[in-house]
Amino acid sequence: xxxxxxxxxxxxxxxxxxxxxxxxxxxxxxxxxxxxxxxxxxxxxxxxxxxxxxxxxxxxxxxxxxxxxxxxxxxxxxxxxxxxxxxxxxxxxxxxxxxxxxxxxxxxxxxxxxxxxxxxxxxxxxxxxxxxxxxxxxxxxxxxxxxxxxxxxxxxxxxxxxxxxxxxxxxxxxxxxxxxxxxxxxxxxxxxxxxxxxxxxxxxxxxxxxxxxxxxxxxxxxxxxxxxxxxxxxxxxxxxxxxxxxxxxxxxxxxxxxxxxxxxxxxxxxxxxxxxxxxxxxxxxxxxxxxxxxxxxxxxxxxxxxxxxxxxxxxxxxxxxxxxxxxxxxxxxxxxxxxxxxxxxxxxxxxxxxxxxxxxxxxxxxxxxxxxxxxxxxxxxxxxxxxxxxxxxxxxxxxxxxxxxxxxxxxxxxxxxxxxxxxxxxxxxxxxxxxxxxxxxxxxxxxxxxxxxxxxxxxxxxxxxxxxxxxxxxxxxxxxxxxxxxxxxxxxxxxxxxxxxxxxxxxxxxxxxxxxxxxxxxxxxxxxxxxxxxxxxxxxxxxxxxxxxxxxxxxxxxxxxxxxxxxxxxxxxxxxxxxxxxxxxxxxxxxxxxxxxxxxxxxxxxxxxxxxxxxxxxxxxxxxxxxxxxxxxxxxxxxxxxxxxxxxxx
Numbered sequence: 051x052x053x054x055x056x057x058x059x060x061x062x063x064x065x066x067x068x069x070x071x072x073x074x075x076x077x078x079x080x081x082x083x084x085x086x087x088x089x090x091x092x093x094x095x096x097x098x099x100x101x102x103x104x105x106x107x108x109x110x111x112x113x114x115x116x117x118x119x120x121x122x123x124x125x126x127x128x129x130x131x132x133x134x135x136x137x138x139x140x141x142x143x144x145x146x147x148x149x150x151x152x153x154x155x156x157x158x159x160x161x162x163x164x165x166x167x168x169x170x171x172x173x174x175x176x177x178x179x180x181x182x183x184x185x186x187x188x189x190x191x192x193x194x195x196x197x198x199x200x201x202x203x204x205x206x207x208x209x210x211x212x213x214x215x216x217x218x219x220x221x222x223x224x225x226x227x228x229x230x231x232x233x234x235x236x237x238x239x240x241x242x243x244x245x246x247x248x249x250x251x252x253x254x255x256x257x258x259x260x261x262x263x264x265x266x267x268x269x270x271x272x273x274x275x276x277x278x279x280x281x282x283x284x285x286x287x288x289x290x291x292x293x294x295x296x297x298x299x300x301x302x303x304x305x306x307x308x309x310x311x312x313x314x315x316x317x318x319x320x321x322x323x324x325x326x327x328x329x330x331x332x333x334x335x336x337x338x339x340x341x342x343x344x345x346x347x348x349x350x351x352x353x354x355x356x357x358x359x360x361x362x363x364x365x366x367x368x369x370x371x372x373x374x375x376x377x378x379x380x381x382x383x384x385x386x387x388x389x390x391x392x393x394x395x396x397x398x399x400x401x402x403x404x405x406x407x408x409x410x411x412x413x414x415x416x417x418x419x420x421x422x423x424x425x426x427x428x429x430x431x432x433x434x435x436x437x438x439x440x441x442x443x444x445x446x447x448x449x450x451x452x453x454x455x456x457x458x459x460x461x462x463x464x465x466x467x468x469x470x471x472x473x474x475x476x477x478x479x480x481x482x483x484x485x486x487x488x489x490x491x492x493x494x495x496x497x498x499x500x501x502x503x504x505x506x507x508x509x510x511x512x513x514x515x516x517x518x519x520x521x522x523x524x525x526x527x528x529x530x531x532x533x534x535x536x537x538x539x540x541x542x543x544x545x546x547x548x549x550x551x552x553x554x555x556x557x558x559x560x561x562x563x564x565x566x567x568x569x570x571x572x573x574x575x576x577x578x579x580x581x582x583x584x585x586x587x588x589x590x591x592x593x594x595x596x597x598x599x600x601x602x603x604x605x606x607x608x609x610x611x612x613x614x615x616x617x618x619x620x621x622x623x624x625x626x627x628x629x630x631x632x633x634x635x636x637x638x639x640x641x642x643x644x645x646x647x648x649x650x651x652x653x654x655x656x657x658x659x660x661x662x663x664x665x666x667x668x669x670x671x672x673x674x675x676x677x678x679x680x681x682x683x684x685x686x687x688x689x690x691x692x693x694x695x696x697x698x699x700x
Contacts, residue, residue, distance in 0.1 A: 054613035057606060061599075062617070062625065068596060069628060075475060082478040086532040094429045096139060102436045111432045113143035114411035114496075118399040120150040122419035123348045124699040125538075129421055130357050134367050138428040144369040144411070147354045148403040150394050151377045154351055161343045165336065171284075172327065172335050178285045183347060186233060191342035192280055193228040195323045196273040216269050219255065222356065227254050229345055231270050232277045245651035247271075252649065253700065276319035283324065350419075373403045381507035383500065395692040396489075397505030397512035404504060407496075413442075414499055417535065418490040420697055422453070424533035431493045431531070443498050444520050446481070447491035447531030448473035451539040452643050454698035456650040458541045460661035461668045465546060466539035467639040468672075470646075478530045483581050485528050487517030491535040498524050509563065510692055511556025518560060518578060522570050536646040538698055545696050547675050554679025555689045557586050590676040597673045600666060636665050648700070 051059075091098075103110040115133060119126050126147065133145050160183070167184050170176040172191075178184070216224060230250045234242045244267065251263045251270070258266070330338070344352055354372045361370040378387045381398035383405075392398070400416070407414065413431060417423060427447065434442045450470040455463060473488070480486055492513070502524045505512045520526045540546040561582050564575060606612045614622055640662060650658075682688045 051616065052613055054611050055616040058612045058614055058616055061603065061606075061612070064599070065625065065628075069631070072632070075471065078475040078479045082475045082530075082532075086478050086530050090430065090532055091433050094426055094433060096137065096429065099138075099429055099432045099436065102433070106436065110139065110142055111413055111435045112408065112411040113138070113413050113415055113428055113431070113493075114407040115143060115145050115415040115417060116148060116400055116403055116407075117145065117417050117419055117421070118148045118396050118403075119350050119354070119419040120153055120394060120399070121694060122350045122697065123353055125420040125697050126350050127353050127357060128700045129417070129419055130354070130370065132422045133417070134361065134370070135425065136423070136428050137425045138432070140366060140368040143428060144371060144408055146371045146373055146403050146406060147350075148373045148375060148399045149350045149354060150375050150399060152394060153349055154374070155377065157347070157349045160347070161340070164343060165339045168339055169332065169335055172330075172339075173332055174328070185236075186229075186346040187339065187342045188284075189232050189236065189277070189281060190225075190229045190345040191338050192277045192323065193225060193232055193273070194338070194342065194345070195326060196277045196319070197224060197228060198326075199273075199276075199319050199322055216266060219266075223254050225345055227251055227266075228270055228273050228277070230254070231274045232281070235274060235278050236281060243651075243653075245653070249649075249651055272316075275316035276323060279316055280320040280323050283320070284327075369408075371406060373406045375399045375402045383504040393691065395507045395512065397509070398507035401504040401507060404499070412496055413493055414496050416490060416492040416494075418537060420453070420538050420700065421449075421490055421535050422537070423447075423491060423535040427491075427531070427533040427535075430533055440495070442495070442529070443524070443526035444487070444494040444517075445492070445529045445531040446477065446487050446517075447493075448477060448534045449488060449491050450474070450534055450536045450643055450646050452646055453536045453648050454538040454541060454700075455647040456654050456658045457698045458539055459543055460664045461543045461671050462539050462541060462546050463658065463661055464636065464665055464668045465672055467636060467643065469539070470643050471639055474534065478532075480585075481528060481530050484585065485517040485521040485578075487513045487520070487528055489513035490537065491531065491533075493531065494520070495526075498526055509556055509559050510552050510689065511560055514557060515560045515563070518564060522564075522574050522578070534646075540695055541698050542696075543671065547678075548693055549695045550675030551678055551682075552689060552693060554590070554676040555683065557582075558679060558683050558688065561586065587680065590673065590680060594673045594677045597670050600670065633663070633665055636662055 099110050117126075117129060117133070119129075130145060130147065134140075136143070164180065164184050164187050167180040168188060171178050172188075178188075219227070227250055231247055234247065234250065247270075248263050248267055251258065251266055327335075351372070351374065354370075358370045358372050361367045375394070375398065376387050378389055378392055379398065379402050380386055380388050380392060381395070381401060383401045385401065404414075413435060415428075415431075424447075431442075431445065434445075448470075450466075450473065452466040452470055455466060458466065477486060477488075489512070498520065502516075502519050506515045506519070509515045517528055520528065540549050561579065564570065564582075565579055567575075603612070617625075640659070679688065
């Protein structure tokens with residue numbers, strides 16, 4: 051045989067070996083189902099937990115759930131609302147949202163600059179100055195003025211609009227919907243369609259029915275149009291094209307007479323708004339701008355405080371605590387404030403918050419700022435605690451990072467689906483060899499966390515380090531928690547790369563830390579380092595080589611170095627059929643996790659689904675961050691600063 055034929059046979063063998071390795075997924079699925087998912091307690095309910103506790107003459111377990119949240123204003127409200135609806139006695143668990151004082155400090159400085167830019171403009175003393183932040187604040191201010199003209203709109207439009215439905219919303223929800231609607235109309239130059247604008251209402255108030263949203267839609271448009279018109283007038287921009295688009299495309303008013311009537315009504319309302327604005331004093335404008343800043347660019351602290359006041363005194367809701375980490379906290383569980391700036395990390399924030407937890411809480415839970423855990427998760431952990439007692443020390447549940455699936459690029463879509471598969475099926479198997487902790491959907495005994503000194507705030511992967519230390523110093527091996535939590539995946543490849551690069555660099559950082567720590571038990575340390583090496587560095591290199599195989603095949607084919615005649619035609623055809631198996635499995639994963647994805651307009655779903663056909667291309671990029679971590683470490687340029695992953699607004 052020729053060299054080209056031998057190369058082709060070698061590629062076929064490699065391909066078949068990789069396919070067999072891929073089939074391990076289904077073995078992991080069978081193991082996970084039989085060992086965990088199918089063995090979840092039947093009839094799990096608050097009544098069952100109370101019955102078990104009564105039999106043991108004890109109180110049902112108490113929980114403290116920690117949610118670190120710095121610069122998480124886009125997601126934190128939905129997370130708090132979801133955690134408050136867990137199926138557990140609200141008197142026996144509390145939610146602690148941990149924010150960072152640095153966010154408040156940065157917001158105060160940024161808002162001062164925005165107000166300095168906008169105050170002269172609104173007082174007629176200069177042109178509009180600033181960027182998107184100033185524009186957003188201006189639109190928030192005008193949106194508030196538009197809502198204050200609701201009485202005029204009701205008098206003018208009579209029963210044509212469901213203003214009563216609008217008033218049924220809370221003031222904050224009302225203003226948020228109008229502000230986001232106006233912002234989309236302005237920035238899309240009137241090209242936003244009905245489905246997109248209805249999605250704003252659905253996002254802000256997900257409990258509304260489709261009929262309720264359809265009734266609210268024209269009402270908010272009646273407020274949005276004069277707001278847009280006034281914004282254009284203030285900035286001395288021509289709004290004829292945008293206004294025509296609003297009337298014809300958004301309001302779906304095709305007749306010239308109808309458009310003229312709607313335009314006239316909108317201009318009447320905008321004129322009233324303009325008169326109020328021009329008559330306002332500098333002090334009044336300053337107050338309006340301060341309130342508009344909170345609407346346009348709220349801090350996590352402001353949202354959490356609003357939710358805390360909303361929760362206060364409601365017996366059917368758990369206690370919500372807001373804990374703010376001082377800018378100078380040193381990061382230790384029993385640490386102090388140093389008087390100087392200390393870098394922020396997730397571990398540092400959590401270590402500060404521990405001192406504010408209810409001391410009666412025997413189990414602590416940890417979730418990220420955009421987590422939505424299974425409603426029964428506390429029931430399961432309580433059941434385990436009551437059945438095995440102190441043997442339950444620490445547990446890790448699966449995390450499906452696909453909730454913002456429709457708002458991500460093709461690489462993030464594929465990464466999210468396969469990450470969910472690995473968490474659902476592979477982690478149960480992985481926990482046989484590695485004390486894996488993944489940073490969220492974690493539950494640990496309070497005594498264990500205090501015994502081992504909480505989190506290490508100096509490493510990039512404080513979760514992995516915690517799992518290792520829990521076993522090495524606390525003799526506690528993590529168990530699998532068969533209740534999933536959904537989260538987001540980084541929306542862009544750049545964000546995805548930075549997140550995975552941090553994971554990879556943190557993995558290597560923990561490896562080196564354990565290797566250098568001579569105080570650890572020798573046998574345990576040796577076992578863990580060997581396992582980490584095989585599942586980390588060795589696996590990353592192997593997977594990167596596999597990811598580059600398609601490029602190698604293309605190069606060989608272009609240069610005539612592959613001779614496919616060594617196989618009969620039917621053999622080559624079968625290889626092509628095998629190749630489609632990966633694509634079909636990806637589509638199966640899509641439908642399997644579809645229920646965890648936030649809804650979106652149909653047009654977005656069609657485009658997003660089509661992006662899955664790019665699987666052969668996107669797969670090339672999934673391993674690059676981990677290979678990058680190895681390269682950067684080798685040249686002494688590994689990341690050292692903890693970087694927060696950007697979120698998609700919810």
